[in-house]
Amino acid sequence: xxxxxxxxxxxxxxxxxxxxxxxxxxxxxxxxxxxxxxxxxxxxxxxxxxxxxxxxxxxxxxxxxxxxxxxxxxxxxxxxxxxxxxxxxxxxxxxxxxxxxxxxxxxxxxxxxxxxxxxxxxxxxxxxxxxxxxxxxxxxxxxxxxxxxxx
Amino acid sequence: xxxxxxxxxxxxxxxxxxxxxxxxxxxxxxxxxxxxxxxxxxxxxxxxxxxxxxxxxxxxxxxxxxxxxxxxxxxxxxxxxxxxxxxxxxxxxxxxxxxxxxxxxxxxxxxxxxxxxxxxxxxxxxxxxxxxxxxxxxxxxxxxxxxxxxx
Numbered sequence: 001x002x003x004x005x006x007x008x009x010x011x012x013x014x015x016x017x018x019x020x021x022x023x024x025x026x027x028x029x030x031x032x033x034x035x036x037x038x039x040x041x042x043x044x045x046x047x048x049x050x051x052x053x054x055x056x057x058x059x060x061x062x063x064x065x066x067x068x069x070x071x072x073x074x075x076x077x078x079x080x081x082x083x084x085x086x087x088x089x090x091x092x093x094x095x096x097x098x099x100x101x102x103x104x105x106x107x108x109x110x111x112x113x114x115x116x117x118x119x120x121x122x123x124x125x126x127x128x129x130x131x132x133x134x135x136x137x138x139x140x141x142x143x144x145x146x147x148x149x150x151x
Numbered sequence: 152x153x154x155x156x157x158x159x160x161x162x163x164x165x166x167x168x169x170x171x172x173x174x175x176x177x178x179x180x181x182x183x184x185x186x187x188x189x190x191x192x193x194x195x196x197x198x199x200x201x202x203x204x205x206x207x208x209x210x211x212x213x214x215x216x217x218x219x220x221x222x223x224x225x226x227x228x229x230x231x232x233x234x235x236x237x238x239x240x241x242x243x244x245x246x247x248x249x250x251x252x253x254x255x256x257x258x259x260x261x262x263x264x265x266x267x268x269x270x271x272x273x274x275x276x277x278x279x280x281x282x283x284x285x286x287x288x289x290x291x292x293x294x295x296x297x298x299x300x301x302x
Contacts, residue, residue, distance in 0.1 A: 005185035034156035
């Protein structure tokens with residue numbers, strides 16, 4: 001067997017949840033973890049995020065917020081009505097865990113490797129200081145992967 | 152707002168996945184993460200695990216295996232046909248993420264606190280060196296919690 005990990009480093013930096021009402025769930029998480037209610041922000045507009053879903057430019061966005069554990073970040077995502085992996089998840093599976101994320105050093109090379117394992121990019125975009133790609137890894141890994149690359 | 156976290160420490164030690172065919176998914180994970188195929192073991196028999204599901208003793212068991220990331224453990228679980236939260240998840244949601252786990256210092260006190268937040272214990276049992284409890288926290292946290300207490 002090939003003993004090279006297909007993803008490095010093997011650090012799960014984030015667990016991402018799709019939620020219907022981010023205001024309500026953010027209050028619930030803040031109360032549970034004993035922290036101030038964090039800011040909820042929209043993902044970038046198209047001119048900034050240049051998001052693509054299934055290979056096509058889309059205007060779709062989501063509201064998001066974050067909770068820091070000691071070893072990992074929890075992300076809450078409420079999709080808008082436009083086409084996205086977030087909206088798909090909400091419609092097909094309802095609320096719940098959507099992805100686990102890894103920060104990678106070389107997005108292009110990692111995407112190439114993973115596409116070669118039949119994990120196609122389903123959505124990607126830019127954010128301030130980096131970029132993300134969601135890969136459909138469900139058949140192999142039973143969860144979607146998100147790759148993050150920071151400049 | 153109450154600024155006390157309801158769970159301490161805020162370390163997600165494990166992400167648990169329900170799978171249909173643990174042999175196949177274990178090979179897939181091992182190949183992906185570039186490691187030897189780990190042992191797959193059954194959870195304990197009743198005399199050892201004393202598992203309870205919805206407050207009643209059950210003989211139900213599962214096959215399980217583990218993959219170590221740098222900061223977290225990934226657990227694969229294939230339930231048997233008996234009643235369990237694992238079997239429920241497979242029947243109601245199919246494969247995918249079932250729980251996130253926290254190691255707590257005082258299981259009884261934490262369970263009492265979380266039951267007071269309408270997160271009832273759905274299943275619990277013993278393992279060598281400790282015990283576990285699954286709590287139905289889906290409404291509040293959009294994922295099931297597992298508490299682990301090690302002796």
